[in-house]
Amino acid sequence: MTTADRGRPRRRLRCPICADDFDWPEDSAISLYDEENSRYESVDVSGLPEIKRADLARKGYRRCPNPSADTAEHYLPATYADYGDPLVVGLVGAPASGKTHLLTAMVRQVHLNGLAAHGITAAPLDFRRHENFRKQFIKPFEEGGTLPGTSTGIVEAADILLLRGPGGERPVTFFDVAGEDLENTAARNRATRFLVGATAVVFVHATEDPLETGQSAPPSENLSFNLAVERLRGLPGGSGLPAVIAVTKSDRLRYVPPVDRWLRRGDERVVDAARIRAESRDAYAYLHHVGAGASLRPFEAFTRCTLHFVSASGGDAVVTDPADPSKKHFPRGFRPTRALEPLVSILAMTGMITGPEAERVGMP
Ligand SMILES: Nc1nc2c(ncn2[C@@H]2O[C@H](COP(=O)(O)OP(=O)(O)OP(=O)(O)O)[C@@H](O)[C@H]2O)c(=O)[nH]1
Ligand SMILES: [Mg+2]
Ligand SMILES: [Zn+2]
Incomplete structure (x- = not known):
């Protein structure tokens, strides 16, 4: 104290x-x-x-x-x-949709001063938790390895940071639980309790790999999104919660317009509400076009919602050892693209980034 x-x-x-x-x-x-x-x-x-x-x-x-x-x-x-109102950001998405890789890319970049253009600096608030996150996720990812699927039953936060910026000093807690838990309808499943305390949500939708043949069409239902949307909307003020839909693994669409244009822009240096609206419109159209309308539920349910094309790794992982197909690595290393944009939108919608542009982000 x-x-x-x-x-x-x-x-x-x-x-x-x-x-x-x-x-x-x-x-x-x-x-x-x-x-x-x-x-x-x-x-x-x-x-x-x-x-x-x-x-x-x-x-x-x-x-x-x-x-x-x-x-x-x-x-x-x-x-x-000791600081301003805490932010609690939860990731929601199907198993293997890319939540852990996206969060790792995001937290890593935040620590590399990736929010400096927006006037925000970051420090770990929970040193032990951050050290653990660094060892378990950031380091192996930087070395080009894929991260394992998240175990079920996690109730603890992944990392707690302190952000300082124009909107004040606020703790930010990130939650990343298993997709399997997010699809579990048991009312007493503790792993999804973070939703009750969440102040913003990143809904993660993975693009299908266009190169894989014989793949089934995207499911017409997104169970993890549905359950989280229903639960959040039932909470007081729930539909006012800032939400983003991150269309991840977009590296698979890097030659497909208009995704190619967004990916080529790299990280943005300013918050521009009209540009974010244009990207949201393109991502909305993409999801609609590929029959993934079910993943648009958060956009309909929450008053402030933005959509972004992101890639955590920059490319697909390949099997390292043919004898063990579970071991994969990223042959071209780890090159996140626009992984911070969903967080920047959340920071604008929660008042951490200030100004007239930030105030319009995600507004209908
Ligand atoms: N091409 C591509 N593949 C990715 C990307 N991010 C993740 N992947 C692949 O998707 C797999 C699953 O990613 P995870 O981050 O573990 O997915 P998750 O949503 O955390 O999964 P659960 O923890 O099981 O809920 C990884 O092993 C990677 O091979 C990306 O940005 N691009
Ligand atoms: Mg995971
Ligand atoms: Zn407690």
Whole structure:
């Protein structure tokens, strides 16, 4: 806790992990993670000088009180309540649609200062979580390997960052669960609880590989989108949630107009509402044309929604070892294209990027 925080009214927050609302505790106990014994230890920092207390808080955690007592013990960064309203961004899409690769490309680029053109800088807010994300996802991806499918039953956030920009300083939590969980209709499936606390959603639709023969037509239903849309719309203010549809694996369409034009633009340096509307119109037409109208549900359901052509890897993965077809790598390395654009639209729609253009993003 920093000096500025003391004496201010208790803050009510929603935990991104269990989705419970609670008053952020004002006491000066924080938990530090003991790597050696793999456990959190509570430390009373009240007797320490301010500078040391702030330093420990930045590295420390707070156990979520989880008033509903419905989730296993979990911790949030001790400074989670020190900033503006938290953003919670969830990815939704079918199994193998490309959620994990897209999130990895996005988070990596954010850390490489990819949002600088929009006046936004990033730092990990949860150092342990980010280190884990880096080791498990960013590093193997940079080395050209494909990432494994996400295990079912994940309830924890993938990464928690702190973004600083014209719209203030806000924590951003990303959720990436298994597509199989997102298609599960069991009401008590905990892995999709993040939807209750989500403040923005990235719906991920994968383009079909035009080179693969004998492939079935795209399904006329998108179960993961449907379930998430219905659930989100049932929440108070749900239809006002900013949403984006990321048409990923667009590298497969790199010679197909008008996708080729969008991909060639690379990362954008300014937010231009008319340009985003034009890309959304093209992506809408593409999905409609290939019979993937079911993937357009979020566009109909949410008042602010943009569509983007993206590629996390820049190309298709190939089998490394014919004896083990599950092992694949990207032969041309890892070249994300426009992977940040869905996040930029979300940041514009949530007020992290400010100005008249940002205010018009995703408006009908
Ligand atoms: N061509 C191409 N292939 C991609 C891209 N992103 C992912 N893939 C391929 O799609 C496969 C599935 O991607 P994942 O990111 O694991 O998909 P997911 O949606 O996280 O899947 P689950 O975790 O099972 O729900 C990967 O193994 C890659 O081979 C992309 O941008 N372009
Ligand atoms: Mg995954
Ligand atoms: Zn919680």
